[in-house]
Amino acid sequence: MINGAQPAVTVEDLTKRFGPLEVLKGVTLTAHDGEVIAIVGSSGSGKSTLLRCINMLEIPDGGTVSIAGEEIRLREKRGGGREPAEPAQIDRLRQKLGMVFQSFNLWSHLTVLENVIEAPVHVQGRPKAEATEEALALLDKVGLADKRNHYPSQISGGQAQRAAIARALAMRPQLMLFDEPTSSLDPELVGDVLRVIRTLAEEGRTMMLVTHEMAFAREVANRGIFLHQGRVEEEGPPAQVFGQPRSERCRQFISSQLRS
Amino acid sequence: MINGAQPAVTVEDLTKRFGPLEVLKGVTLTAHDGEVIAIVGSSGSGKSTLLRCINMLEIPDGGTVSIAGEEIRLREKRGGGREPAEPAQIDRLRQKLGMVFQSFNLWSHLTVLENVIEAPVHVQGRPKAEATEEALALLDKVGLADKRNHYPSQISGGQAQRAAIARALAMRPQLMLFDEPTSSLDPELVGDVLRVIRTLAEEGRTMMLVTHEMAFAREVANRGIFLHQGRVEEEGPPAQVFGQPRSERCRQFISSQLRS
Amino acid sequence: MDFTFLGESFLRLIGGVPLTLQLAFSSIALGLCLAILLALMMQSWFRPLGWLADGFVFVFRGTPLLVQIFLIYYGLGQFRPALDEMGIWWFFRSPYYCALLALTLNTAAYGAEIVRGGLQSVPAGQIEAARAFGMSGLTLYRRIVAPIALRQALPAYGNEVILMIKATSLVSTITLMEVTGLAHKLISETFRSFEVFFVAGAIYLAINFAVTRLIELAEHRIAPDLAQANRPAEVH
Amino acid sequence: DAQAQMRKVKVATEGAYAPWNFVNSQGKLEGFELDLGAELCKRAKLDCEFVAQDWDGIMPSLLAKKYDAIMAGMNITPKRMETINFTTAYAAGPHGLLILKSSALAKLPAGEYNLTKDLAEAEKAIAAITPQLKGKIIGVQGSTTNLAWAEKYFKGVAEIREYKTTEQHDLDLAAGRIDAAVVAHSAAQATMETATGKDMTMAPPSFSGGMLGLGVAVGIRKEDNDLKNAFDAAVKAAIADGTIKTLSIKWFKVDMTPKS
């Protein structure tokens, strides 16, 4: 378990640009063990980019990211931009992170089950039999046990999303990054995912999730963050951020949702 | 405009199987001009498959599909299964259909704008200048005007979904098939899409949409359909299907949603 | 058709098959290792390595194999004193080793381009997913990149294998009597080029047919999901 | 007029066998056979045209009537006579072993042996060479009478390697990959004048006739007797009046006139 004295993630003054477009304009946030942080914001506001910067799939142009108190070392690249100072450090830290991609990114040459055991066996070096057993339990939990031998091209959108969730969980990560994990799920399954996340939080794991479903965000999170044009516009307890936001922009965003 | 006396789509006793799995077990439904039909159901219940059968991306194993009163002719294939009796007929009918895919399927070698004008110019043979003008208006409507020269790999999930919607609308289809068109959209954009769909319906166009957002379904639809294990379990006005369903299974499904 | 003569020719030419196969398969095996190395060098962050690989591919892909064989064998033969001094004349003295060297270097250059193309076709998202799980280096290549790249590259690599089998016919210019060398000899003795070429063609065809089947088999083994999945070709 | 009455004849040559026939730097065919051919055609009152043809296709193309005669340093052999006809020989010369000056073979006793006239004597001379070649490597041009001769007498004693051209075995002889090459004296003469051949010499014994070929002659299709007769007469006349001797000295620096 990550050292309790240290926050699980610290992001400080993170900036990222794509060409002329400044996507993140200085984001600072901290997540402690067992915390669930829900990030909302309009489309294109930089939510995915933020998550991708945390595990260095995108190298931020400025600012720092620390995982369990260990700062990821970057260095200036000749010709502008930065690059990892020590790729091995990133690989090591990534083993503590799990990620569910917005577009799933399941490995197309592996079956659902193989997708789930791939990283535990070949990155963490766990015995295959053990990993398989755990994977089957996870697939069962997300209701995919009967699809375990299907290839990603043979399952439905919601099934792919659940496979991606199971794949990330199988790593038993200390910090989970969820990019819209329930976008393709029906209400029942959303409830299931909610329960899974709660269990994980109780085990002391940290989660950051991007979502568009305010109800879900409010239920699942300890803290809410509203990202607007690359900046943290509002941050606080869910009841505040998703209920009575102080910022005008956030209020407008929240109020536009349809109520059922 | 499609002949008013004929329903825009008629699906009769549609069945489809993937290997041993019977995904659709006899679906019958009709949509008239200007109708908006919302299809809900749990993940894997066959919603996408149903939409894909309507435009023959999947060839149904049994049953018939008619577009504007014209039945799509299929014939038995040697070795089992069926195949189009006359591919040209399908190509012709497809020009009246638009589709937004669950996984967007934007053409990766074309920019957002090129994606939108592609089919109008190269399928419908409209002049490029005219198509471009219309495309820009559409992109503006979905808030993507500034991303028009980006490639699909350079835009966010929600932006890709909006591009896919604009691409389908650019065909000015009589019948639109939306497969979870708002899954990656924030509440504000969901409202925008809602307005677009209403305008289209007022113009007399027909829409079938799959969604997991009950609030959205209730707002947008004239009729609701609850699909369960490949069968139409409940069908009726939105207030009934998404409010007080008669079927036990549907009630359970609806009630599981989180309320905000 | 004179079947007795065809039979006789067959018996003569089949004597060259072991040499043909030996040269083809050893050069393909060695060449593939070198090709992978070159492709990785091309993608490496350290640019000089990339330039080196590019230069190698440029020269060996850019010139005819026949000339390469010729220059390695006859050309280096001119520098015997220097090679003697380095203690490697024993290698270059032998036409077999020279042929093997030329074939290996040649197929490595072509192979490198094929491997590079395969690596580029791996969807970025799938690599990212692997990275996000802490996969890197060899594991990433072995488990994710290579299998996906292989499926893309296999048809093109199949081409290369067959090309190499046929390319061995050029080694008769440096006195190695494989199938084509024997065929030419037989023609010069009998002047029946049609029959002899027919038999030689049939022998090559048989070898290559077997190789094609093996590659197809490999394709099915490596890409079972492609075989099962609804390929676009079947979408109507 | 008379010019119009002359029969048109196409003569093929290889264009890559200096000094018999070769292409000069102006792209023109040149050499002993070109000069001789012009003379022969003048005498035979033929309207001749020379074409270049690769050695490998030279016989099939004659049979396919692509041309009517071959003058390409081609020796008369019984095997070739099964397929085509030859005129009287227009050149003949001895053959022997091309070796390095330092070789032990250089010290053999000199002698000219004719395999047609006195086979026993010739074979005695060959037997004297044989022990010196034990375990050695002999190079020889493929598809030649030299090869047949070498295989008959030295197979099993020495390793015989077949080359496409004479200059290739010259190169290997110079590099020390082979110990001797079986060649015609005329060709060896040309080699020894080049840089490659400066350390080479012919082994003293020389051989001619018999299986080494009954001389170089014009090759003609079997049924084309008119042409054979015309060339026969012309060759005999050219031998008789010393034309061949003159041309031979010009190109080979030795007299290659066949001795009857």
Next chain:
Amino acid sequence: MQAKSFLELMQWGPQGWLDEMMFATGLTLAVAIVGFLFGLLFGTLAAIAKLSGSRLAKRLADAYTTVFRGVPDLLVIYLFYFGGSAVVTAIGQFFGAQGFIGLPGFLIGTLAIGIVSGAYQSEVIRGAYLAVPPGEVEAARAFGMSGRALLWRIIGPQVLRYGLPGMGNIWQLVLKESALVAVVGLSVYLYEVRLGDLVLIYETRFSDLLRQAHVAAGSTRQPFVFYITAVAFYLVLTTASTWCFRRAETWATRGMRRV
């Protein structure tokens, strides 16, 4: 024959070989381009046949690939030239013509190269097609695209994207394959030579690069000069074509994400 210096040998004009080598380079390029285009045609057709649902078409295309990939190219060229000529000659004689009717070497040569390289190209195209994301093809179909539009607008550009490296290989191959065409003799170049009152027509061939090097080597007995020069000329061709292919690749992979 005295050994000449490199510069003497490589002069332009009647004294040197540079002009011949340049012409040969041009011819090599011409044969290669035409042969490659024929190959593209045959290869595309075969790939379409292989991917089509029709089992018969697939069998035929498979047989085509197997045979023309499997048999040495020289054999195919021989077959075309002598076989084709024999047929034409027979037809000619039937109509009263006499002697051998040669088929134009250029056409036969490039056709043969086209047939052979088409067999390879079909495999590259097929492989590239299979790499195209199925969803994107579906999307096009769903919008009513089919046949030519689908091929040109969606599949073609993406096949290009995945297939260009393989095609680059085949192009290099074809560039060198043109050497084989020398066997059947390329286009004819006539020289008139007067010997007194006799007019002789000398025929030589515009040789491709490799054969020209071979001829010049045989004529001057200085093989390395010419083989190394040939290598240099080939590398010039390669540089130019590599540059073109790289440019094309950059263009074809636009919008594609790299990791």
